[in-house]
Amino acid sequence: MNPQSQTAMPSYTLNCRMNQEAAALERLCQVVRVRGFRISRMSMEAAEDHLDIALTLSGSRPIGMLRSQLEKLHSVVDVALQEQAAVRSVSA
Amino acid sequence: MNGAQHILEAFHRHNINTVFGYPGGCIMPLYDALVDDVGVEHVLCRHEQACALSADGYARASGEIGVCIATSGPGATNLITGVANAYMDSIPMLVITGQVATSMIGTDAFQETDILGMTLGIVKHSYLVDDAEALPAIMEEAIQLAQSGRPGPVWIDIPKDVLLTEVATASPATAPTPDAHCPDITRALAMLRSARRPLLYSGGGVSLAQAEDSFRAFAETSGLPGVVTLKGIGNAGNHNPHNLGMLGMHGSRAANKAVEECDLLFVVGARLDDRATGKLDGFAPNAKMIHIDADAAEINKLREADLALRGDLNAILVAFIAALESESLAIADWQKQCQTWHTTGGFKAADNEEPMAPITGPAFIRQLSRIAPDDTVIACDVGQHQMWVAQHYEFDHPRRHLTSGGLGTMGFGLPAAIGAQFADRNSTVINVTGDGSFMMNAQELATIRRYKLPLKLIILDNQCLGMVRQQQELFYNNRESHINLDDNPDFVAMARAFDIPALHIDRTDQIRRGIETILAYDGPMLLHVAISREENVWPIVKPGGSNRDMIDETKRTSTANKENVA
Numbered sequence: 001m002n003p004q005s006q007t008a009m010p011s012y013t014l015n016c017r018m019n020q021e022a023a024a025l026e027r028l029c030q031v032v033r034v035r036g037f038r039i040s041r042m043s044m045e046a047a048e049d050h051l052d053i054a055l056t057l058s059g060s061r062p063i064g065m066l067r068s069q070l071e072k073l074h075s076v077v078d079v080a081l082q083e084q085a086a087v088r089s090v091s092a
Numbered sequence: 093m094n095g096a097q098h099i100l101e102a103f104h105r106h107n108i109n110t111v112f113g114y115p116g117g118c119i120m121p122l123y124d125a126l127v128d129d130v131g132v133e134h135v136l137c138r139h140e141q142a143c144a145l146s147a148d149g150y151a152r153a154s155g156e157i158g159v160c161i162a163t164s165g166p167g168a169t170n171l172i173t174g175v176a177n178a179y180m181d182s183i184p185m186l187v188i189t190g191q192v193a194t195s196m197i198g199t200d201a202f203q204e205t206d207i208l209g210m211t212l213g214i215v216k217h218s219y220l221v222d223d224a225e226a227l228p229a230i231m232e233e234a235i236q237l238a239q240s241g242r243p244g245p246v247w248i249d250i251p252k253d254v255l256l257t258e259v260a261t262a263s264p265a266t267a268p269t270p271d272a273h274c275p276d277i278t279r280a281l282a283m284l285r286s287a288r289r290p291l292l293y294s295g296g297g298v299s300l301a302q303a304e305d306s307f308r309a310f311a312e313t314s315g316l317p318g319v320v321t322l323k324g325i326g327n328a329g330n331h332n333p334h335n336l337g338m339l340g341m342h343g344s345r346a347a348n349k350a351v352e353e354c355d356l357l358f359v360v361g362a363r364l365d366d367r368a369t370g371k372l373d374g375f376a377p378n379a380k381m382i383h384i385d386a387d388a389a390e391i392n393k394l395r396e397a398d399l400a401l402r403g404d405l406n407a408i409l410v411a412f413i414a415a416l417e418s419e420s421l422a423i424a425d426w427q428k429q430c431q432t433w434h435t436t437g438g439f440k441a442a443d444n445e446e447p448m449a450p451i452t453g454p455a456f457i458r459q460l461s462r463i464a465p466d467d468t469v470i471a472c473d474v475g476q477h478q479m480w481v482a483q484h485y486e487f488d489h490p491r492r493h494l495t496s497g498g499l500g501t502m503g504f505g506l507p508a509a510i511g512a513q514f515a516d517r518n519s520t521v522i523n524v525t526g527d528g529s530f531m532m533n534a535q536e537l538a539t540i541r542r543y544k545l546p547l548k549l550i551i552l553d554n555q556c557l558g559m560v561r562q563q564q565e566l567f568y569n570n571r572e573s574h575i576n577l578d579d580n581p582d583f584v585a586m587a588r589a590f591d592i593p594a595l596h597i598d599r600t601d602q603i604r605r606g607i608e609t610i611l612a613y614d615g616p617m618l619l620h621v622a623i624s625r626e627e628n629v630w631p632i633v634k635p636g637g638s639n640r641d642m643i644d645e646t647k648r649t650s651t652a653n654k655e656n657v658a
Contacts, residue, residue: 022220027212034213068389074217074237 009058011040013082014067016053019075024051028076031069036061050077095224096125096255099188102231103132108159108186110135110150110514112143116163117203119190121255135514135543138535140167142507144174145533148183149508152494153469154515155302157184157239164190165203168249169210173501175245176214180498181323182300184243186234187215193253194222208249216244224257242387243300274407280382280399281415284314287356289426291379292316293339295368296323296497297361299490301386301405307360310409311335313416315423316358317430319347321368323497324361326487334427336434340368341633342479345437348639350430357381361405364394365498374638384408439483447601451623453477453552456603457484457524460550463607468520469494469512473505473529476558479629481524503532506549510536513545520548520611527553527580537590540616548610549592549618551583554625562628563635566643587618598622 018024025044032039037059044053059066063081070079093101099122103111112135115123126134137143140162147158158178162171168189178185192201208220217237219230230248238246284290292314298307304327311318311328319339320327328335339347348370351357357379362368369375372395383390383397384405391400401408444455457480464470470485471494472478478495487493494512496504509523530551540547557575564572587594594617597606603621610617631642 022222023208023212023218026209030212062392065389065393068391068393072387072389 009060010063011056011058012063014055014057014063014070015080015082016055016070017077018051018053018073019077020046020049020051021075024075025053027073028053028055028070031073032057032066035059035066035069037066054082093261094121094125094256094258095221095227095250096121098227098259099231099250099255100125100129100132102228102235103159106157106235108157108235109133111159111161112137112146112150112511113161114138114140114143114163114167116165116167116190118164118192118252119161119167119188119255120163121252122161122188122190133514134161135510135539137507137510138538139533140170141174141503142510142533142536142539144171144185144187145177145501145504145507146511146514146539147185148174148178148181148504149471149494149511150515151178151183151185151511152181152508153491153512155299155491156515157186157235158511159186159188161188162190163203164192164207165205167203168207169205172211172214173499173503174507175211175247177496177499177501177504178245179214179216181296181496182243183245184239185245186238187245187247189247189249190255191220191249191251194251195253197251207247211247214245215247218247219249221248221250221254224254224259227254227259242297272407273403274411275401275403277401277408277411277415280401281412283356283380283382283399284358284412285419285421287380288423289354290316290356290358290421290423291350291354292318292358292360293321293351293362294318294324294327294360295321295362296490297363297385297405298324298327301361303361303405303409304490306406306409306413308332310413310416313413314421315427316421317350317427319343319350321362321365321497322482322495324490325482325493325495326490330486330488334430336430337439338482340370340639341635342483342629342631343368343639344434344439344483345631345642345644346430346433348633348642349433349437351376352378352640353429354379359383359385359397360409361385363387363390369394370633370639371637374640444600447599449600451598451600451603451621453480453623453627454484455600456552456621456623457481459603460522460524460607461485463604464522464611465520468492468522469509469516471505471509471512471521471523472496473523473525473532474500474502474559475526475529476554476562476627476629477524477526477529477552479559480552483629502529505529506533506536507539509547509549510539510545513547514543521546522548522550524550524552526558527551527555527577527583528557530583531580534586537587537592541590541592545616546614547616549587549616550610550621551618552621552623553580553583554623554627555580556625558625558627559629561625562632565628566632567634583618583620592616592618594618594620596620596622
């Protein structure tokens, strides 16, 4: 998809728990990219059998669409939207 | 029992008795195990892409899971198009590839590719098995996952050493738990009853959910006028008077008109693909929408539903049938209006009465539809012939129309037909293809010959990439660019080189005899049909345009049409 304008792009934080398995993180990031969002911040903590990932994202498409796509991933245990959309501006 | 033997054992437990594959270095332990296994028929295709597409065709025709196998590196990468094809059309598929030994992964070893990483976007799920003890559980989960919910391909990449490692006795097969969830239909029923112009819009999800019977019963009980997507062709059968046929880019004017005029769109198992909806802004502009689907991610994806019902299509449709049987819908005027549109704006192709006239694609397909047995499976390729089949062949069941809907994979038809023939060795299976598509997997003529498959092949040969040429004519000021195929090989001689008899026709009076000859022949046979290079598929909506702006043949030289030319 075309690069999106950075102005007035809604920002979201998603907390994802995934099973610890091959390519789990790549799978997550790929869906985020393909569905039209950019990752501006990411943190991850690995436990014995799962990963906890916090993503700060921006994108003009509905976040619910991304969330439902992430929830479809077999390795995703849970997706939680941490906060409601807030408008972020490059000039801000 | 080593890892390879365990894979075959899992096949037996899940009644998987036909697999499509191609051997090579890292998958050799599995092929060694196949030597001693008589319960699994391994079909050797001549290219890994054909293995995946045959498995796809097998799954579409049978409703069972399709299985393909390849080695690491190029074997695995050659599968990718076929797996992407299955992913786009939600076909249940198990993909098994060999991988270099675990100790060699990441060393750029011979025939090493990161196939797991390459294919993340085209699988429902995938595994790299780095521990032999995990293999039994992964096999169970993968087979179940591929077929459950919204089906799709699941890929298992297995290093060679894992295939050779002894594993514990397999765990017993666990039957998939059917998703029989049926949400409350009260509100949907009220919306349906209050609508004056409700329209049924169905897609491939109906057969994916194996809900063909309940869908047909619902369509008949409700009396709803209906349109179908490319993958939904056959849903309503060919005796439903309210079925308006395919909508969309090459849909009928009647179907697109009904969508434009309806006040309620009742969507069952469809994902509102752009080829079906056209420009979304102009799609069903006056309608509320009820969206029924197994996949929650499809709800509100492209158009917000006024009401969504997520769950098992069978259960939901049965609930509607029960409610409508007690009180039918009062939509007689709307039914009559749609039938009028169907009469005036349905697909038409006059049979050419002039015996010496050149053959046209639509006229040929209509003859084929009349002559072929009712239970014939048609496997199409991609292009003009695919649309002529969709428009003019009368399918009574969606599993008899195998078409690459989402990915649009040229070369799909021949291997898919092979898969369909293995799904039922006694059925009539015809690959209808074009000269461009045929050459994409023509090597599979050798597979037909090897297994003595009684497949029938029909090439509609216009000596060009017809669909591209058509769009160049209409939307690129007739600037033809790299579509010429007038140096095609002699297809009749080519078939004969594979010991497959073949026949050439080019006149209208030869159509019937040509079709009857190949159908009567006891074995594979190819019919080469020369058609005009200039013939187009009508009607057409400009890509990205609204379905209300359909272009008809009669308009193509008009001023109005010139406005549609980019």
